[in-house]
Every structure is written in structure tokens, then in C-alpha cells.
Amino acid sequence: MNKTTPPSATAREARVRDLEAHDELAPMRDRFHIPCDERGAELAYFAGNSLGLEPKTARALVNEELDAWAELGVAGHFKERRPWFSYHELARQSLARIVGANEREVVAMNSLTVNLHLLMASFYQPTPDRFRIVIEDTAFPSDSYAVASQAAFHGFDPADAIVRLTPRAGEDCLRTEDIEERLDREGQSIALVLLGGVNYLTGQLFDMERLTRAGRAAGAVVGWDLAHAAGNAPLRLHDWNVDFAAWCSYKYLNAGAGAVAGCFVHEMHWKIGAVSRPRLEGWWGSDPVSRFQMAPEFAPAPGADAWQLSNPPILSMAPLLASLAIFDEVGMDRLREKSLRLTGYLEELLAGLGDRVRVITPTDPAQRGCQLSIAINKKAKAVQSQLSAAGVVCDFREPNILRAAPTPLYNTFHDCWRLASTLATALDSSH
Numbered sequence: 001m002n003k004t005t006p007p008s009a010t011a012r013e014a015r016v017r018d019l020e021a022h023d024e025l026a027p028m029r030d031r032f033h034i035p036c037d038e039r040g041a042e043l044a045y046f047a048g049n050s051l052g053l054e055p056k057t058a059r060a061l062v063n064e065e066l067d068a069w070a071e072l073g074v075a076g077h078f079k080e081r082r083p084w085f086s087y088h089e090l091a092r093q094s095l096a097r098i099v100g101a102n103e104r105e106v107v108a109m110n111s112l113t114v115n116l117h118l119l120m121a122s123f124y125q126p127t128p129d130r131f132r133i134v135i136e137d138t139a140f141p142s143d144s145y146a147v148a149s150q151a152a153f154h155g156f157d158p159a160d161a162i163v164r165l166t167p168r169a170g171e172d173c174l175r176t177e178d179i180e181e182r183l184d185r186e187g188q189s190i191a192l193v194l195l196g197g198v199n200y201l202t203g204q205l206f207d208m209e210r211l212t213r214a215g216r217a218a219g220a221v222v223g224w225d226l227a228h229a230a231g232n233a234p235l236r237l238h239d240w241n242v243d244f245a246a247w248c249s250y251k252y253l254n255a256g257a258g259a260v261a262g263c264f265v266h267e268m269h270w271k272i273g274a275v276s277r278p279r280l281e282g283w284w285g286s287d288p289v290s291r292f293q294m295a296p297e298f299a300p301a302p303g304a305d306a307w308q309l310s311n312p313p314i315l316s317m318a319p320l321l322a323s324l325a326i327f328d329e330v331g332m333d334r335l336r337e338k339s340l341r342l343t344g345y346l347e348e349l350l351a352g353l354g355d356r357v358r359v360i361t362p363t364d365p366a367q368r369g370c371q372l373s374i375a376i377n378k379k380a381k382a383v384q385s386q387l388s389a390a391g392v393v394c395d396f397r398e399p400n401i402l403r404a405a406p407t408p409l410y411n412t413f414h415d416c417w418r419l420a421s422t423l424a425t426a427l428d429s430s431h
């Protein structure tokens with residue numbers, strides 16, 4: 001694009017139409033309920049990084065289980081179609097594909113922060129010499145609280161135990177080589193590296209393969225919080241030798257508020273002969289073959305399933321199945337391919353707004369998912385309200401960051417255009 005002569009309105013429209021015409025995932029939008037304003041016009045919804053939209057098939061799946069409960073009562077646990085006893089199994093294959101794992105390495109259970117704690121109960125085993133936990137300085141608050149409370153739980157002072165990674169002066173994102181260097185230098189005292197695969201604030205997608213290697217080489221356990229990565233970025237957890245991971249399912253995985261989360265435990269930690277680790281256990285982690293013998297001794301289920309505690313909430317797992325069917329149909333490769341084009345287009349439009357906005361997310365597409373975090377030189381809260389009044393939904397983080405996530409399953413190139421043009425107007429007018 002030529003800086004001195006901005007494209008005419010017709011050229012811009014032609015470009016959006018062309019992008020839309022070549023978007024083979026465009027029909028997927030119709031699989032979702034798109035929220036509307038009070039006049040019934042569809043919103044340009046960029047908040048899929050907070051709460052993904054509802055798949056239209058979710059309601060039927062929830063109703064199916066409500067009906068089964070009404071008609072069958074306890075017999076629903078062993079009904080023919082989707083028995084509750086093994087309901088969580090139905091999510092296994094799709095989740096394994098999304099995070100790049102063997103089927104037995106994943107399980108759908110609990111919520112994200114709960115899973116982080118359960119996994120740290122096994123994988124954070126500090127000693128007086130090796131007790132530190134590395135996180136991003138801009139980690140999501142729940143992760144900060146979780147690691148600090150784990151350190152305190154083991155008798156360590158969080159101020160000493162938690163290492164917060166900060167970018168170089170004048171930069172917004174962390175550099176892989178700086179983290180590697182730190183892990184190499186301070187590795188002896190580090191017990192656990194727990195980073196967000198995609199940072200929730202900056203949108204930075206980490207080189208998980210390299211950082212997992214560096215953390216493990218330093219003698220630490222490496223876990224990933226994939227809240228903003230699952231269903232967004234390509235993942236190969238098994239091949240990268242990630243020790244453990246957890247994610248929620250209500251962001252890019254579109255499974256509804258408070259949806260059942262996911263958990264990954266690499267097979268090296270549970271296959272026969274693996275070094276045994278402590279674990280907090282409950283009956284649903286026991287081998288389903290012998291579970292109803294109700295024995296007092298715990299016989300673990302094979303794989304990540306052994307970390308389950310309770311029988312799963314069927315009604316909140318039903319929408320997850322509805323969503324995963326869409327991911328299976330599209331596949332992460334095609335999803336990522338559109339995602340790169342959609343986010344690239346939004347980036348291009350934002351560049352046209354000049355120095356009033358600055359995207360702090362890495363410009364290298366390999367280092368980001370779909371989200372762009374936009375620092376603006378006006379009162380971001382006021383700008384966000386104006387966007388919202390114009391039907392453009394994105395969120396605001398202190399002090400001046402707007403986060404916009406064009407998600408490839410239901411956002412359009414036209415949505416991106418709406419965001420950029422509304423933002424231009426809002427920046428012109430707000431004080």
C-alpha cells in the first residue's frame with residue numbers, strides 16, 4: 001500500500017469483497033449465533049478471546065441430556081447414546097487434535113485454574129535449592145495467584161519464589177533468546193516454567209518448542225497455560241515434550257461461559273515405568289474398568305484421565321461437544337490459514353491509522369495468534385465505549401490497550417474493516 005495516496009473507498013470495498021469471496025471458511029459463520037444490537041443488526045464481535053460465540057448445535061445437545069435426565073434418571077449414566085459414565089471420552093479425540101497430543105494425554109475436566117492447581121500438585125515439587133516458578137510479568141492474574149499460592153503452600157516466600165519475566169526496556173514482548181538465557185543462567189533454582197502459550201495481554205505466541213526445550217534442559221518442569229492458544233494457534237504438545245498443559249474452553253473453543261476445561265499430561269509422566277509423582281486423587285481418576293468395585297485403593301485410569309477427581313458436569317460438557325465437532329470439520333490447518341489472512345488484514349488496516357495506534361502484538365505472524373493488542377494515544381476506555389455504541393465489540397485493558405480478536409470461524413473481513421473505520425472515527429472525536 002502506498003503511504004502518500006490512501007486507497008479510495010471503492011478500492012477498499014473491492015478489496016474486502018475480494019477477500020470475502022476467497023474465504024472458504026465464510027460459511028462457518030452461520031454455525032454460530034451472532035449477537036445483535038437492539039435494532040437487530042449483527043455486532044462486529046472481536047471478543048472471542050474472552051467468550052467465544054455459541055454454536056447453534058449446542059442447545060440441542062444440552063436438551064438431549066436434559067431430556068435423558070427427565071426420562072431415565074440414574075439410568076442415564078449407561079444409556080445407549082452418549083452415556084454419562086463415559087461422556088468426557090467424547091471430547092478426547094478432538095482435543096488431542098487441537099493441542100497435538102496422543103488421545104490418552106488429554107482429558108476434559110474442571111476449569112482452568114483448578115486444573116493448574118491439580119497439575120502443580122504433581123509437577124511443582126520444590127526443594128530448598130530448586131523452588132522458583134517462572135511466569136510472564138503480564139501473566140493473567142489467576143495464574144499469578146495460583147503460582148504464588150503454590151509456593152506459599154510449600155512454605156516458600158512468593159516474593160522470592162516467583163520469577164516474573166519482563167521485556168527489554170522500550171519493548172512490549174519477550175524475546176525467546178532472553179528467556180533461554182535466563183533459564184540457562186538461573187536454571188538451578190527453577191522448579192517450574194509456567195507461561196501462557198499466547199499471552200492474554202500482548203497476544204504474543206511463544207516459541208513453545210524452543211522454550212520447552214530450554215526449560216527442561218535447565219532441569220525444570222515446563223507447563224503451558226493454553227487459555228489463549230487452544231483453538232487459536234497450531235500446537236504440538238506431544239512432540240515438543242511439554243510436561244503438562246491446561247486450557248479453558250470458553251474462549252476460542254466456543255464452549256460457553258464456565259465451560260469444562262482441558263488438561264494435558266505427557267505420556268512420559270504416566271506410561272509404564274514412568275517416575276511416579278504425587279497426585280491429588282478422586283474416584284473419577286480411577287480405572288473405569290474397576291471403578292464400580294468401589295475398592296478403597298486407587299487404581300489409576302490410563303493417561304491424563306488419572307488426574308480427574310469427580311464425575312463430569314454433563315450439561316456444561318454438551319456445548320463443548322457441539323463446538324469440537326466444528327473444529328473437527330474445519331481442522332486446525334485451515335483455521336490457522338484463514339486466521340493468518342484475517343489478522344494480517346486487520347493489521348494492514350490499523351497501519352493505515354498512522355501513529356495514533358500502535359499494535360504491541362508481534363508483527364511476525366508466527367509469533368501471534370489471531371488477537372491484536374492495540375495501544376492507543378487517547379483515553380482507551382472512552383474509545384472502547386464509542387466502538388461499542390457503533391456495534392464493534394472489543395475489550396479494554398488498563399491503561400490504554402484495546403484487544404481485538406478476529407476469530408477465523410465467525411469473523412469476517414468486513415468486521416475488520418468496520419473495526420478500523422469505527423476506530424478512526426472514535427480517535428478523531430474522543431478527547
Ligand SMILES: *Cc1c(COP(=O)(O)O)cnc(C)c1O
Pocket residue numbers: 111112113114139140142143196200225227228248
Ligand atoms: C482466561 C484465563 C484464565 C481464566 O481462568 P478460569 O479458571 O477459567 O476462570 C486463566 N488464565 C489465563 C491465562 C486466561 O487467559
